[in-house]
Amino acid sequence: MAKQDKLVEAITAMDQDFAQWYTDVVLKAELIDYSAVKGCMILRPYGYAIWENIMQNLDRMFKKTGHENVAMPMFIPESLLQKEKDHVEGFAPEVAWVTHGGNDKLTEKLCIRPTSETLFCDHYANIIQSWRDLPKLYNQWVSVVRWEKTTRPFLRTTEFYWQEGHTAHATAAEAQEETLRMLETYATFYRDYLAIPVVRGQKTDKEKFAGAVSTYTVEAMMHDGKALQSATSHYFGDGFAKAFGIQFTDKNNTLSYVHQTSWGLSTRSIGAIIMVHGDDNGLVLPPRIAPIQVVLVPIAAHKPGVLEKVRAVADDLGELFRVKLDESDKMPGWKFAEYEMKGVPLRLEIGPRDLENNQCVAVRRDSGEKVTLSLDNLATEVKRLLDEIHTGLYKKAEDSLNSRIYDAKDWATFTDLIANKPGFIRAMWCGDLACELKIKEETTATSRCMPFEHTANGDTCVCCGKPADKLVMWGKAY
């Protein structure tokens, strides 16, 4: 009764207003705060801790595949940005410019990086001479600025944190292989760390990155059936190399251009975590990136022995897991609700009753299930539960994704599905930009990607009826 009222009061129900639920969660779980600059968010400790765990694990995967981290400047001279035509056309409308240094006007204005292809290319042109210098497998963890018209925490902010990988290779085949390897790395990361299933695929020309030959994406489905482009990997061919003069002498003593890639994953991934796993009580965090994996709540902490025992357990578990012991004088019920809202995967309660029996009560965030655990092999049991939670979250998200992918073979079915069934639609496409534009115009759905794994579900375009051999995954997107 009182509890239900309070919870409803704190967080808007998902089904009532999903957008408001999202805003409530990011603020109440203390992931972010709004800042003095429009569209910029402050990543608060709890939100930043999630990002730290994402960085740590993804960075390890990058290092394993031979990548090195660097740090480029945040400024790009206007002339440098303009070297690649498609690239500048794509980004110019949304860059922020620095025009003054102190009180003096700069002779050339500087753009605050919206992405760093131009800086990496300029640098590569200087340091690559021989095939022995290749490949260059660089990555950086930085923030970038894009002057977006409307913003939402994590999903679209004026400044956002991300990693951008930029690589240069001797051959096209090698670069293409790298592009797909990194896409696969993202898909694996989403599955193994964020417990989120994704659809891998290639972007249509309309949706591809400015300056790329081809763009690949991993698309995730949010609770409301909308798509979130969750990471992208681009193959550049030698387009940037020619614009920036990145040449090397190959094994045959021939001067050649490098072939390049870039790939990125941003703090938007935190938005995906929230919108895939969250529920009406707030966040539900996948154990492997949760800042707190286990929260310990003492019950009747003033009773003899309780605090001593709970501290000892916290010390033990702290060796293996990210553990928080909440010794504050809040009521236990308050703590339960608080850590549920913050998405902590596992809660352990220890009170006088448990002391007598050498046990504790464990409560799972994902299912609410309560079990009694012996303190003797607690670490083993905690490990098992956290793994189970991860697997369970993934399974649930996978079922949710698979159950909302529909097939449309004709226009009537397509428009009906878009209007009435939140989710993705698989439909054939003739490849004509006009059809893609018409679909967007009339349904607000966009082509999310041409999935790698698919079987054609027809041979005519869902829009114009002409022969079609491309299967596209369509959907409304964030």
Next chain:
RNA sequence: CGAGGUGUAGCGCAGCUGGCUAGCGCGCCUGCUUUGGGAGCAGGAUGCCGGAGGUUCAAAUCCUCUCACCUCGACCA
């Protein structure tokens, strides 16, 4: 950038047909009692009423301008 909306205590809001000392809930601080699902009692602190102009004896309240934020579109990771 188009269309709507909101700015009053840390948060959520009331007050707004001008009127006297600006209020409520939650939170916060102190003390005591409590502790297995958001505790109880007692005491306490907190406001340039988003900003700037105007009208008036008198402005949170009326007028003008401005800024910020939110939602929905168009644009994008």
